[in-house]
Amino acid sequence: MPASNVKEIRPQVLDSTSEQPPLFDGTTRLYTYYECPFAQRVWITRNYKGLQDKIKLVPLDLANRPAWYKEKVYPENKVPALEHDNKITGESLDLLKYVDAHFEGPALLPNDSTKREFAEELFTYTDTFNKTVFSSFKGDTVKEVGVAFDYLESALQKFEGPFFLGEISLVDFAYIPFVERFQIFLQEVFKYDITSGRPKLATWIEELNKIDAYVETKGDPEHVIQLYKKRFLGQ
Ligand SMILES: N[C@@H](CCC(=O)N[C@@H](CS)C(=O)NCC(=O)O)C(=O)O
Numbered sequence: 037m038p039a040s041n042v043k044e045i046r047p048q049v050l051d052s053t054s055e056q057p058p059l060f061d062g063t064t065r066l067y068t069y070y071e072c073p074f075a076q077r078v079w080i081t082r083n084y085k086g087l088q089d090k091i092k093l094v095p096l097d098l099a100n101r102p103a104w105y106k107e108k109v110y111p112e113n114k115v116p117a118l119e120h121d122n123k124i125t126g127e128s129l130d131l132l133k134y135v136d137a138h139f140e141g142p143a144l145l146p147n148d149s150t151k152r153e154f155a156e157e158l159f160t161y162t163d164t165f166n167k168t169v170f171s172s173f174k175g176d177t178v179k180e181v182g183v184a185f186d187y188l189e190s191a192l193q194k195f196e197g198p199f200f201l202g203e204i205s206l207v208d209f210a211y212i213p214f215v216e217r218f219q220i221f222l223q224e225v226f227k228y229d230i231t232s233g234r235p236k237l238a239t240w241i242e243e244l245n246k247i248d249a250y251v252e253t254k255g256d257p258e259h260v261i262q263l264y265k266k267r268f269l270g271q
Contacts, residue, residue, distance in 0.1 A: 073213035075116035083249035085141025192236035
């Protein structure tokens with residue numbers, strides 16, 4: 037179970053006019069953007085492990101980014117990035133594993149080698165999954181998108197339990213931010229229900245929605261609809 041069920045007040049977003057927080061002063065910071073699905077993966081992991089007091093959120097306004105972020109913090113100029121032990125690291129999938137391995141709280145990858153192997157397979161598939169769905173938005177969506185969700189449905193059948201590895205793990209946190217957005221957009225614009233005919237996927241989403249560590253990170257559905265309409269449909 038998540039170690040903390042106290043709802044966190046979201047820190048204020050920093051923009052180009054904001055002063056840089058101290059760097060390498062011993063505080064662990066997760067530089068983030070509240071609407072970013074990559075950053076959300078790490079945010080959920082931090083919450084689930086009960087690290088709200090150990091890893092401070094530093095939310096940025098990506099549209100009006102502070103110059104110090106690229107210059108002094110993370111030259112890639114992307115989120116998420118983690119400041120820990122006098123260094124900055126990025127890449128959400130690497131950060132999931134890093135946070136799991138370097139901090140206290142429930143372990144989010146099982147020891148079982150079959151499950152670990154499957155976890156790696158699923159981490160590798162995340163990019164393909166996202167690309168398949170994004171490119172379907174520009175094509176014959178309803179025809180093209182099913183294959184990506186069928187992959188998840190069959191992956192969810194592999195182990196007993198509602199999650200990809202049976203029990204909850206980093207794999208669930210790697211996928212849910214994207215599935216959350218795709219479900220909203222596909223339903224709204226294409227009247228496509230990703231859970232129809234996919235009972236395991238339906239249960240997986242339902243189970244995740246019972247977990248505060250995730251629910252607290254969810255974004256505004258309207259923002260997703262507007263953003264994707266603009267980005268993929270030119271509307
Ligand atoms: N591969 C990176 C992707 C991160 C990413 O693309 N983040 C977006 C926000 S959702 C970003 O920072 N974009 C800013 C930019 O590209 O300038 C990861 O997994 O962490």
